[in-house]
Amino acid sequence: MTEQRDYKDTVFLPRTDFPMKAGLPQKEPGILARWEEQGLYRKLREERAGRETFVLHDGPPYANGDMHIGHALNHVLKDMVVRTQTLLGKDAPYVPGWDCHGLPIEWKVEEQYRKKKRNKDEVPPAEFRAECRAYAQHWVDTQREQLKRLGINGDWDNPYLTMDFEAEATIVAELMKFAEAGNLYRGAKPVMWSPVEKTALAExxxxxxxxxxxxxxxxxxxxxxxxxxxxxxxxxxxxxxxxxxxxxxxxxxxxxxxxxxxxxxxxxxxxxxxxxxxxxxxxxxxxxxxxxxxxxxxxxxxxxxxxxxxxxxxxxxxxxxxxxxxxxxxxxxxxxxxxxxxxxxxxxxxxxxxxxxxxxxxxxxxxxxxxxxxxxxxxxxxxxxxxxxxxxxxxxxxxxxxxxxxxxxxxxxxxxxxxxxxxxxxxxxxxxxxxxxxxxxxxxxxxxxxxxxxxxxxxxxxxxVIYRCTPQWFVPMGKPLAPSDPHSARATSPSGGGSGYDNPPPLGEVAAAPAADGGGATLRSTALAEIERVRFVPEKGRNRIGAMVEGRPDWVLSRQRAWGVPITLFVDRKTGEYLADPAVNARIVEAVRAKGVDAWTEEAAADLLGPDYDPADYERVTDILDVWFDSGCTHAFVLESGRWPELRWPADLYLEGSDQHRGWFQSSLLEACATRGRAPYDAVLTHGFTMASDGKKMSKSLGNTVDPNKVMQQYGADIIRLWALSVDFTEDHRIGDEILKGVADQYRKLRNTFRYMLGALQGFDSETEGVDPAEMPELERYVLGELHALDATLRRAIADFDFNEYTRALVDFANEDLSAFFFDIRKDSLYCDGEGDLRRRAYRTTLDILFHALVRYAAPVLVFTAEEVWTTRFPDRGSVHLLELSPMPESWVDPALAERFGKLRDLREQVMEAIEPLRREKVIRSGLEAAVTVPAAAVPEGFGDADLAELFITASVARGQGEGVTVTRTDDNKCGRCWRLLPEVSEDGALCGRCAGVIAQLDDAA
Incomplete structure (x- = not known):
């Protein structure tokens, strides 16, 4: 036996600097900083300017605490919508916002007062509201950084806040539309009331x-x-x-x-x-x-x-x-x-x-x-x-x-x-x-x-809470909208009731909603018609919100608190009519635009009423608006104001938790239907609630909450994103340590898929090495056809907002079609074929096509990892998030080829199952040592025995007349370079014909 040569250096193994270990918690903040430095959001707006728009209007989270796992899920889904629409080439801006008024914030400030033995009622209202504003701003800033850490791409430097003076002025202007159209009344009826918080509550x-x-x-x-x-x-x-x-x-x-x-x-x-x-x-x-x-x-x-x-x-x-x-x-x-x-x-x-x-x-x-x-x-x-x-x-x-x-x-x-x-x-x-x-x-x-x-x-x-009958301000659900004489609107209030509701009107005097007479569309009927028109995902949301609107009582607008947008109405002390003078209303709106809610004071009444009215004749209402009216108006001051010119009204989509059928979805619907005659959205997507791993509701007292900030510290934001987009978020779903470990394992497989492609494509030049798909081997053409099918699946999932299907299809393709099939088969060609060999060049060309597609597909899901993958290969080509999808050539679609390979893959699974017992028993060490016999009838037309051996990664394949697959150990010798066991190899360690030719070329080049 002659001395054998070491061929290790002649094998073309993948080489890349892309690490197998992700280190996301350490790496992601640096990527975030780079995006901010590059102005990625603005750059994206510039590149997509003039394109078809897609507007997702952000439902404002409440500014009173750290981000929780529900926030994380919600914003990852919104980001997924925006990024996938952007991927399709649309201009899909995202303006985040916060709900800043209302009782939760006021209650927290009062708690701080109680700890300091202070009495809220002894503090000047403007001072108290300033503290509420500061409290809200603190949590806006906190949540903003936490949400940015999730990789959410948006206009974070210019979010909308319901406490901005411009927003408060718009809310007042929207209220005036109700008043001037007569779609507002003051009446006494039982409403849900909190004796602890001393205010009416909405459902x-x-x-x-x-x-x-x-x-x-x-x-x-x-x-x-x-x-x-x-x-x-x-x-x-x-x-x-x-x-x-x-x-x-x-x-x-x-x-x-x-x-x-x-x-x-x-x-x-x-x-x-x-x-x-x-x-x-x-x-x-x-x-x-x-x-x-x-x-x-x-x-x-x-x-x-x-x-x-x-x-x-x-x-x-x-x-x-x-x-x-x-x-x-x-x-x-x-x-x-x-x-x-x-x-x-x-x-x-x-x-x-x-x-x-x-x-x-x-x-x-x-x-x-x-x-x-x-x-x-x-x-x-x-x-x-x-x-x-x-x-x-x-x-x-x-x-x-x-x-x-x-x-x-x-x-x-x-x-x-x-x-x-x-x-x-x-x-x-x-x-x-x-x-x-x-x-x-x-x-x-x-x-x-x-x-x-x-x-x-x-x-x-x-x-x-209790039901308590008090004079409140209502929007009637059953009264015809837009009466012919809007200035005749009456505030049908109890005589002398005013807005100091602890001083009740005389016994026996009570008002109710205006009668629904005169026919015409009501707020209820208009809203129900829009519910029929709007798209709901999932579909059951239509019945849910429809039933709520069908049976809901008149909308209670008033709250008896301090922190919120005031009900800026003057009521005639003699007649009980509220003043619906457009000139007065315009002055009020401008005053709020200049000074915010603090503009509505007794001292300012004379200036606001103007020279035509005596302040002594009018009662200034001191209630504030239901915070749901605030958030219900966000479509007006975000989509219509012009502050964000990339936005438009109506929105394509609202996306929130299923509880918002009775909250933001409904208040936005009612507000817009009353003032614009239609819903402010064309589609509504809802998600369920995140439960603990055992299916129980998360509770701090039970100690089963999952803090997304801590998850990011341990795993990274991409793991949270992959979890959020892998679960069926339209239903209640679960999270926990074991679930996150499973997601992390799924992530590692995806990461290794990209790592392999980066290594396999090292030095690839499409100009000199590329192969036209029409000239490629059948396996490559089959994989390109499967990529075309994947592209169609993902585009359909984007259209359906089915991100669970999107992520599952992407992961399955990477794991099953690529890693376990295509890459597994072609690694021999990559490692051992000559650099100029058509099969190897076709494989690398296909890998290049796959890389460009998969990095784009993965970008909305794994925003940080996709950026790392892209910049590893193309450090000078900008961000992966500026890219868009290109149409897949129809020439890649070959149904007959797909059917043949589908049958072949079924047979391949049978062969691998038959090999496994011999491998476990150490009869053979791998499939390369297996001599396989398969039923002749099971082999699809067009595949030779050598093709089958290559595709099954075995030593040989023969066709038999039996029904099952049989496996024995081959007697052939092993090539010293590619390790295949072939009849042409004279002795173990000698070279097969292919490897001998490649070595000769390498030796000549040297």
């Missing part, structure tokens, strides 16, 4: 949590009825809000419910053990009879629904030492109850409580629970308000802003010990003042603090 500001309440059954004596048997009986109501009994004004029954008059009797219950001598039994019975003497239920005739008798008996029996029975005395139909009148249990107090309590038919009364009779408190319920109003009963405004009854109220008022907030559990407890007084009056039939149910809470203070 979007409320969350529901399970609580345990006191449930009570209360008897109202019937004093008048067309049915004589009813007089003297007691109508029994059931409620879980005992605190509303002091403002009861009526009882409601169901028009289709069957009732009955029942006699309540006691039944002894065995409550002892031992001998049952008659004397002991008699003694126990005597004790029970004594217990029933003061029982307000026993012996009483009551009116309740027939099919709720058993549940009622159980409630009464659970609170007594004996069982309760109900004996039917007379069946009563609901129609018999018309004209029946009861009296309040506290009628002996006189005044309001001595007034009759009529029984009224209410369609909302059901027999799901309770007694089939519902007590009506129009101050504290929507159904109560509507039914009582229809029957001439008006709210009394007796519960103040802090949730306590007025000092002058006959029951519970003026007694500091008993005058607690109505949300105080002690106030509603079975031994609290309400129940104690009802018990003393003989009206409390049962009371137990064990009723579990869902109840609304303020999502800021976490305190329970």
């Amino acid at each position: 979007a500001e409320v969350e529901y949590e399970d609580i345990t309440s006191t449930q009570i059954d209360v008897a109202f004596e019937i004093v008048e009825s067309p049915i004589p048997e009813l007089v003297g009986a007691h109508a029994v109501i059931w409620t879980t809000t005992p605190w509303t009994i002091p403002v009861n004004q009526a009882l409601a029954y169901g028009p289709e419910i069957e009732y009955g008059i029942y006699r309540v009797v006691d039944q002894p219950r065995a409550v002892w053990t031992g001998p049952s001598e008659d004397s002991i039994v008699d003694q126990k019975l005597d004790g029970l009879r004594e217990a029933t003497k003061d029982d307000p239920a026993i012996g009483r005739r009551i009116l309740i629904a027939a099919n709720l008798v058993d549940a009622f008996k159980q409630r009464l029996s659970e609170t007594r030492p004996y069982d309760v029975l109900l004996q039917l005395e007379q069946e009563i139909t609901s129609s018999d109850l018309e004209g029946t009148v009861a009296r309040h249990p506290m009628h002996h107090l006189g005044g309001f409580f001595a007034e009759p309590r009529p029984l009224l038919a209410g369609d909302f009364v059901t027999t799901d629970s309770g007694t089939g009779l519902v007590h009506m408190a129009p101050d504290h319920g929507e159904d109560d308000f509507a039914l009582c109003k229809a029957n001439g009963l008006t709210p009394r405004f007796v519960v103040e802003a802090d949730g306590r009854y007025r000092d002058d109220w006959l029951w519970l008022g003026g007694d500091d010990e008993r005058r607690m907030s109505v949300i105080n559990p002690k106030f509603n407890a079975p031994d609290g003042p309400i129940c104690s007084d009802l018990r003393e009056a003989g009206a409390l039939l049962s009371a137990s603090a064990d009723y579990r149910h869902s109840y609304p809470h303020s999502w800021r203070s976490k305190a329970k």
